Amino acid sequence: MQQQIYRVGVEDIDYYPMYSNKSALDNPGFLIDVLEIFAKQHNIKFEYIHLPTTRFHEWYQKENIDFRLPDHSLWNSGNEGLVFSEDIINLRADTVVLKENRKLPESEIRTIGTLYGFIPGPQWASRIEENNIEFVYEGSTRILIRMLKKGLIDGLDLNIHVVKHYATELGYDANDFALATHAPSTQFSYQLSTTSHPDIIRQFDAFLENAKNEVAALKRANNIYN
Known part of the structure; x- marks a missing residue:
């Protein structure tokens, strides 16, 4: 039986262990690992x-894609x-700082770095409205x-696991x-979205419910502890 092929849009950025850019074929990251297990179980193929x-x-x-990963209703x-x-x-959306500044009062966190295309978390909404915080955008983690x-910025609006991974790669002590x-935080999640394949989403939801042990093992394999 021929495999059905679906196109999955993935952000082309360095954000390992969650996901990686197109050059990191050997280390696609946790999210794609999850999709690949699902695809094998359902005899389908994802093209990223x-x-x-x-x-x-x-x-x-x-871009004529079938799915978008990661996605969330808050971003749409x-x-x-x-x-x-x-x-x-x-x-959990937290603010990453240098260890010696981890107890810095929120009022002293004035510049936050994040990636182009990322939306500031809702925990910063009041500070943005008051115009007393600056977000600095770059294309590289x-x-x-x-x-x-x-010390050019006070903190990062990036996942701590991602920061520690690339800090180690850069030769820093993670x-x-x-x-x-003392910075605000909020909960969020990564989801898979589609405009045209709700049947696959239903199958994927059933997979997530039944494969909790496998997903947990993938988290450990990717050094994600949440």
Whole structure:
């Protein structure tokens, strides 16, 4: 029986262990690992199309993809017709700072680095409205980590596992980076979305329910502890 092939749009950025850019074929990351197990169980094939994060909202209309990964309803205002899976992984949006600054008062966190195309977390909404915090955008996780290490920014709106991975790659001590204890935080999750294949989403939801042990093992294999 011939495999059905589906195109999955993935952000073309360095964000391992969650996911990687198109050059990292040997280490696609946790999210794609999960999809690959699902695909094998259902005799389907996913083709991963790495696309610019800055045009995230145009992927379905312009790139002819079947699914988008990762996605979440919070990132899609007025984008009707999207169907979302259950949560693949639940995470906490925190602010990563240098370890010696982990107890810095929130009022002293004035510049936050994040990636182009990323939306500031809702925990920063009031500070943004008051115009007393600045978000600095870059196209590289590595550049943002270097900026934090040099004191050019106060914190990072990036996942702590991602920061520690690339900090180690850059030759820094991963333990030099920590979560700010006085910065606001919020819960969020990564989901799979589609505009045209709700049947696959239903199958994927059933898979997530029945494969909790396998997903947990993948988290451990990718050094994700949440």
